Amino acid sequence: MTNVPEIFGSMVFNDAVMQERLPKDTYRSLHKTIEDGKELDITVANEVATAMKDWAVEKGATHFTHWFQPMTGRTAEKHDSFISPQLDGRALMEFSGKELIKGEPDASSFPSGGLRATFEARGYTAWDPTSYAFVKDGVLCIPTAFCSYGGEALDKKTPLLRSMEEINTQAMRILKLFGNKDVKHVWTTVGAEQEYFLVDRKLYDRRRDLIFCGRTLFGAPAPKGQEMDDHYFGAIKPRISAFMKELNEELWKLGVYARTEHNEAAPAQHELAPIYTTTNLATDQNQVTMEIMKNVARKHGMVCLLHEKPFEGVNGSGKHNNWSISTDTGMNLLEPGKSPYENAQFLLFLAAMIKGIDEYQEMMRVCVASAGNDHRLGGAEAPPAIVSVFIGDDLAEVLDCIEEGKSYAGSGSGRMEIGVSVLPSIPKDSTDRNRTSPFAFTGNKFEYRSVGSSQSIAGANTVINTIMAEELKQFADELEKADSKNFTQALNDLIKRTITEHKRILFNGDGYSGVWEEEAKRRGLANLKTTVDALPAFLMEKNIKLFTSHNIYTEKEMRSRYAILLDSYNKIINIEAHTMIDMARKEILPAVSRYIGQLTSVLNDKLSAAERLGIDMPRSMEEETAGTLSALSDEAVTKTVLLETLIAKTDFMDDLARGQYYRDSVIPAMNELRKVCDTMEKLTARDMWPFPQYGDMLFNI
Numbered sequence: 238m239t240n241v242p243e244i245f246g247s248m249v250f251n252d253a254v255m256q257e258r259l260p261k262d263t264y265r266s267l268h269k270t271i272e273d274g275k276e277l278d279i280t281v282a283n284e285v286a287t288a289m290k291d292w293a294v295e296k297g298a299t300h301f302t303h304w305f306q307p308m309t310g311r312t313a314e315k316h317d318s319f320i321s322p323q324l325d326g327r328a329l330m331e332f333s334g335k336e337l338i339k340g341e342p343d344a345s346s347f348p349s350g351g352l353r354a355t356f357e358a359r360g361y362t363a364w365d366p367t368s369y370a371f372v373k374d375g376v377l378c379i380p381t382a383f384c385s386y387g388g389e390a391l392d393k394k395t396p397l398l399r400s401m402e403e404i405n406t407q408a409m410r411i412l413k414l415f416g417n418k419d420v421k422h423v424w425t426t427v428g429a430e431q432e433y434f435l436v437d438r439k440l441y442d443r444r445r446d447l448i449f450c451g452r453t454l455f456g457a458p459a460p461k462g463q464e465m466d467d468h469y470f471g472a473i474k475p476r477i478s479a480f481m482k483e484l485n486e487e488l489w490k491l492g493v494y495a496r497t498e499h500n501e502a503a504p505a506q507h508e509l510a511p512i513y514t515t516t517n518l519a520t521d522q523n524q525v526t527m528e529i530m531k532n533v534a535r536k537h538g539m540v541c542l543l544h545e546k547p548f549e550g551v552n553g554s555g556k557h558n559n560w561s562i563s564t565d566t567g568m569n570l571l572e573p574g575k576s577p578y579e580n581a582q583f584l585l586f587l588a589a590m591i592k593g594i595d596e597y598q599e600m601m602r603v604c605v606a607s608a609g610n611d612h613r614l615g616g617a618e619a620p621p622a623i624v625s626v627f628i629g630d631d632l633a634e635v636l637d638c639i640e641e642g643k644s645y646a647g648s649g650s651g652r653m654e655i656g657v658s659v660l661p662s663i664p665k666d667s668t669d670r671n672r673t674s675p676f677a678f679t680g681n682k683f684e685y686r687s688v689g690s691s692q693s694i695a696g697a698n699t700v701i702n703t704i705m706a707e708e709l710k711q712f713a714d715e716l717e718k719a720d721s722k723n724f725t726q727a728l729n730d731l732i733k734r735t736i737t738e739h740k741r742i743l744f745n746g747d748g749y750s751g752v753w754e755e756e757a758k759r760r761g762l763a764n765l766k767t768t769v770d771a772l773p774a775f776l777m778e779k780n781i782k783l784f785t786s787h788n789i790y791t792e793k794e795m796r797s798r799y800a801i802l803l804d805s806y807n808k809i810i811n812i813e814a815h816t817m818i819d820m821a822r823k824e825i826l827p828a829v830s831r832y833i834g835q836l837t838s839v840l841n842d843k844l845s846a847a848e849r850l851g852i853d854m855p856r857s858m859e860e861e862t863a864g865t866l867s868a869l870s871d872e873a874v875t876k877t878v879l880l881e882t883l884i885a886k887t888d889f890m891d892d893l894a895r896g897q898y899y900r901d902s903v904i905p906a907m908n909e910l911r912k913v914c915d916t917m918e919k920l921t922a923r924d925m926w927p928f929p930q931y932g933d934m935l936f937n938i
């Protein structure tokens with residue numbers, strides 16, 4: 238039996254360890270740094286570094302690394318050993334405060350989107366003391382931010398930390414208006430549910446599309462898919478269960494609050510949900526979770542697929558980003574309260590969110606844009622590409638009443654006057670579950686469901702935090718002007734006006750239906766189906782203004798993100814197209830040709846036998862199948878050649894033109910090629926098909 242309390246966080250240099258190992262004064266200064274964002278004194282840093290190193294060495298560490306999150310969305314590490322040579326030929330294990338605080342990885346190959354020319358000085362990493370250091374694989378990992386010497390953020394963490402600061406500042410202004418004196422800090426919290434697929438390693442190794450692209454580019458549907466709903470929440474098979482057990486243990490050791498695990502809708506699909514924590518920790522932990530998932534799967538003879546759409550015809554994978562905002566006194570600001578006063582405060586935060594999502598829909602869309610996620614958001618599954626907010630019927634009724642100045646008949650609680658001084662009592666936990674909504678209020682938090690399974694959650698949360706900070710700022714500006722006597726009136730007016738102006742973003746119906754697409758268009762909501770459509774959001778004036786005014790991104794940083802995402806989209810489609818051509822030419826077409834040869838040889842035998850016997854032979858299976866396959870393989874060659882021609886044309890295009898061209902010409906050509914090949918797969922003998930099929934991969938564990 239695993240002793241969970243004993244192993245939990247055993248590999249983390251957390252607060253308990255710091256208290257135990259640091260001199261009192263040092264601990265206090267460090268805490269001050271963490272709370273106020275003050276710079277750390279070098280003597281303090283030296284003491285922390287030594288304590289950290291001693292602890293890490295006891296945990297088996299020989300190296301340390303500044304662990305950071307470049308704009309690739311992955312995590313990066315470069316290991317340095319603690320070894321310090323001595324004059325007498327021996328070595329000591331040393332680690333200084335300087336090494337703890339700042340690092341200089343030779344990281345010139347990370348994308349910077351033009352922020353840093355390769356000939357310039359390299360970026361540096363800076364310790365983020367708000368996230369705990371941990372030991373992974375014999376390496377002390379120190380969470381860091383990654384910046385250029387010009388101060389530009391080269392990573393996903395810096396803007397996230399900036400956005401958390403900003404929302405704290407603005408939310409504190411609001412709380413003050415409500416007379417709240419105890420609260421010292423406001424944090425956003427996140428619980429990121431992670432979906433993933435597991436496939437057998439031996440099968441994976443035989444599929445070049447999985448190896449190069451993380452998703453299948455070919456594959457006829459298996460006779461069975463997810464239509465029976467027998468996988469969702471089904472009993473977990475022993476091999477998966479063993480994987481999950483080890484995964485949980487590894488994550489617990491690293492202080493990740495892995496809590497819920499279950500089978501997901503698609504066969505071979507699973508989910509892990511952690512207990513929520515502050516947004517920057519949740520982001521670090523999600524990165525760790527993805528990495529550990531992959532490692533543990535390998536140990537169990539499987540491969541963990543984090544791609545958003547590994548298999549056609551069954552659900553893809555996402556990451557449900559549960560977001561809320563709470564105070565250091567433990568108050569969740571998205572929790573409807575018991576008193577009119579708490580409710581008023583809740584309604585203000587709710588209104589701010591609704592307004593923010595409406596005004597910055599394009600930003601919400603672009604922060605989850607990627608070639609992989611296009612298969613979910615643009616396709617007919619998961620949340621649609623149109624951003625909308627679900628608040629449930631009860632809350633919708635409350636908002637309607639506020640808008641119309643009517644009284645609200647709460648469920649059972651009698652009628653509540655929505656007058657000047659009393660806001661309605663809000664029903665708690667009455668939110669319906671609407672699985673099709675991209676951004677759903679689920680009782681005391683918002684669940685953003687559009688994040689892709691392989692993406693870092695940093696981008697989405699940076700956007701949500703910033704949008705919220707902006708709206709809270711506007712609200713605070715307005716309400717601070719009202720004198721205290723008129724505060725309630727001003728608040729009522731503000732909420733009412735906000736709802737009236739932004740209710741078009743509210744949608745409680747079926748987000749998958751074609752009717753919604755029409756309706757959303759009438760409402761003037763954005764419908765940015767692909768990454769290429771969404772990317773210009775980074776360059777929209779209102780968005781640049783939003784991020785620069787809150788010092789989250791500079792304009793240059795936004796342009797760099799636009800450039801990096803576009804470049805990455807183009808590269809992904811290019812790799813996928815080349816992989817398809819490679820598989821079609823070197824595997825599928827030769828296999829089909831061999832099968833046709835086999836059929837033809839049987840057919841010839843049959844024909845000569847019939848001739849010898851002087852009988853008329855009816856059209857045989859061999860003739861029929863060989864004929865069809867022959868025609869299809871001719872078609873497949875034509876489609877392959879077409880794809881080759883198309884991608885050759887992109888050589889001299891600029892990035893945007895190239896992206897548009899991939900979207901409009903190359904992807905449709907890839908789909909065409911796949912269609913023919915999948916039809917051939919259905920007609921070819923199983924043992925002659927060159928790589929494992931959907932039925933094997935989805936149902937063999």
Ligand code: ADP
Nearest residue numbers: 426427428429497510511512513559560561682
């Ligand atoms: P589902 O949405 O699949 O029903 P759960 O309710 O089990 O899933 O999970 C919801 C997720 O929301 C969990 O990761 C949980 O920790 C997280 N969560 C709960 N409360 C908050 C909060 N206040 N802030 C952020 N995340 C939260």
Ligand code: MG
Nearest residue numbers: 430557559684
């Ligand atoms: Mg969920």
